[in-house]
Amino acid sequence: MYTDLLHLLLGLLLAVFVHRPSNRPADLEQPAATIDGIDVSSYLPEAHRPVRAAFVVLVRNSELVGMKRAMRQIEDRFNHKFNYPYVFLNDMPFTEEFKTETAAMTRANVTFGVIPQEHWSYPAWINQTYAGECRQEMHKQGVFYALTESYRHMCRFNSGFFFRHPLLDEIDYYWRIEPDVEYSCDIDYDPFLFMHRRGIKYGYTIALHEYPETIPTLWKTVKEFVTSNPEFVRHPAGYSWLSQDGGETYNGCHFWSNFEIGSLAFFRSPEYLAYFDYLDRAGGFFYERWGDAPVHAIAAALMLRKEEVHWFEDIGYYHNPWTNCPQSAESRLRCHCDPAKSAVHHYWASCTKDWLLLPDTAPKDDTAAE
Ligand SMILES: Nc1nc2c(ncn2[C@@H]2O[C@H](COP(=O)(O)OP(=O)(O)O)[C@@H](O)[C@H]2O)c(=O)[nH]1
Ligand SMILES: *[C@@H]1O[C@H](CO)[C@@H](O)[C@H](O)[C@H]1NC(C)=O
Ligand SMILES: *[C@@H]1O[C@H](CO)[C@@H](O)[C@H](O)[C@H]1NC(C)=O
Ligand SMILES: [Mg+2]
Numbered sequence: 001m002y003t004d005l006l007h008l009l010l011g012l013l014l015a016v017f018v019h020r021p022s023n024r025p026a027d028l029e030q031p032a033a034t035i036d037g038i039d040v041s042s043y044l045p046e047a048h049r050p051v052r053a054a055f056v057v058l059v060r061n062s063e064l065v066g067m068k069r070a071m072r073q074i075e076d077r078f079n080h081k082f083n084y085p086y087v088f089l090n091d092m093p094f095t096e097e098f099k100t101e102t103a104a105m106t107r108a109n110v111t112f113g114v115i116p117q118e119h120w121s122y123p124a125w126i127n128q129t130y131a132g133e134c135r136q137e138m139h140k141q142g143v144f145y146a147l148t149e150s151y152r153h154m155c156r157f158n159s160g161f162f163f164r165h166p167l168l169d170e171i172d173y174y175w176r177i178e179p180d181v182e183y184s185c186d187i188d189y190d191p192f193l194f195m196h197r198r199g200i201k202y203g204y205t206i207a208l209h210e211y212p213e214t215i216p217t218l219w220k221t222v223k224e225f226v227t228s229n230p231e232f233v234r235h236p237a238g239y240s241w242l243s244q245d246g247g248e249t250y251n252g253c254h255f256w257s258n259f260e261i262g263s264l265a266f267f268r269s270p271e272y273l274a275y276f277d278y279l280d281r282a283g284g285f286f287y288e289r290w291g292d293a294p295v296h297a298i299a300a301a302l303m304l305r306k307e308e309v310h311w312f313e314d315i316g317y318y319h320n321p322w323t324n325c326p327q328s329a330e331s332r333l334r335c336h337c338d339p340a341k342s343a344v345h346h347y348w349a350s351c352t353k354d355w356l357l358l359p360d361t362a363p364k365d366d367t368a369a370e
Pocket of ligand 4: 178258319
C-alpha cells in the first residue's frame, strides 16, 4: 500500500524533472494532440489517418536481415505509434520467409508487390550492345557500379515508375526506406501530416554532390527538355542551386534519395512525366548511369518552390557513409547520433546549406501549384 504510493510519487517527480522537450513542430502542437478530431500523437493500425501515406521499399529477398534492422528502428523510433503501412516492391516475387519475417516487425499493414516487367527492362529504343560497351568503358574509368545492369534498372524504376505501381494507387505521400539504414532519433510527430499541412512536396535529410562520371550528358539533356518545355521551370531560382555558372554546367547537387518523404502528386504530374520520358528516351539510364537522386533533385529544384522542399534536420538518419544528426541540445535527449558527424559539416554535403540560402521566390504560375 505505502510502497504503491511511494512509486506513484516517485513517478510524478520523475515526470517533472526528466521532462523531455518535444520536437513536435509548432503547428502540430496546437490544439493539444488532435487535429480535425484525429489524435495526431499516435494512430492505431486500423485508425483513420489524416494523410494517405505509406513506407515504400524497393528491396531484394537477399536483403531480409538488413531490412529487418531498418524496420526495427523505424518502428521503435516512430511507427509503433503511427502504424503507417509498408509497401514492399521487388523485381522478383518475395519469398515466404521475407514476407513473414518483415510482417512480424510491425503491427501495421504490410503488402508485397512485384514490379511490372515494362518498368524493369530495356525499352525498345535502347541499343543493348552499345549499352554493354558503355558499361565496360565506365568500368575502365573506375566508376562505382559501372558493370551492373540491375543497378541501372533500379535507378530508372526509382526515377520514373515507383509512383505508378498499383499498390500505391490509394497513396498520396511516401517515405522511402532501404535495408540497413539507421534512424537514431525519436520522431514523436507525423512527418506526413507536417508536410501535408504546410504544402511541402519533397523532404530530405542529406544533400550531396553527384559523381560527374555517372551523368556526363544528363545536364545537356535537361537543358534540351527545358528549352522545348519552358513551363517545367516554375522555380527559376532553383538554377542557382544546380549550377554555379549560370546554368552552363551542373554542380551535381542532389537530395540523397535513399531517404525521401514526398508527395506522389509531384511525380505523377504531367510535367514530371514528360521530363522523365524525355530523359528515358535519351538513353542515359543505360548508356551512362544516371541516378534517381539527381533526376528527382533537378525536377524538385526547378518545379518546386523553395518552401515546398523541406530539410528534416530533426530526423537522425544514417545510410553508409553519411549521417544526418540534429545539432540542438534538445535533440541529444532523443537521439543517439553524434552531432559533430552530421553531413552538414562536410563540404561534399554543402548542398543542404545552399538550398537554405536560396531566396524565397513566388512561383511563375501559382495556379499550377496544386
Ligand atoms: N528488388 C530489387 N531491389 C534492388 C535491386 N538493386 C537495388 N535494389 C534496392 O534499391 C535500393 C538502392 O540500392 P542499393 O544497393 O542500396 O544502392 P546504393 O544505396 O546506391 O548503394 C535498395 O533499397 C535496394 O534494396 C534489385 O536488383 N532488385
Ligand atoms: C492492407 O492494405 C491493402 C492494400 O491497401 C488492403 O487491400 C488490405 O485490406 C489491408 N489489410 C488489412 C488487414 O487492413
Ligand atoms: C548498336 O551498337 C553497336 C555497338 O556500338 C553498333 O555496332 C550497332 O550498329 C548498333 N545498332 C544499331 C541498330 O544502331
Ligand atoms: Mg542503399
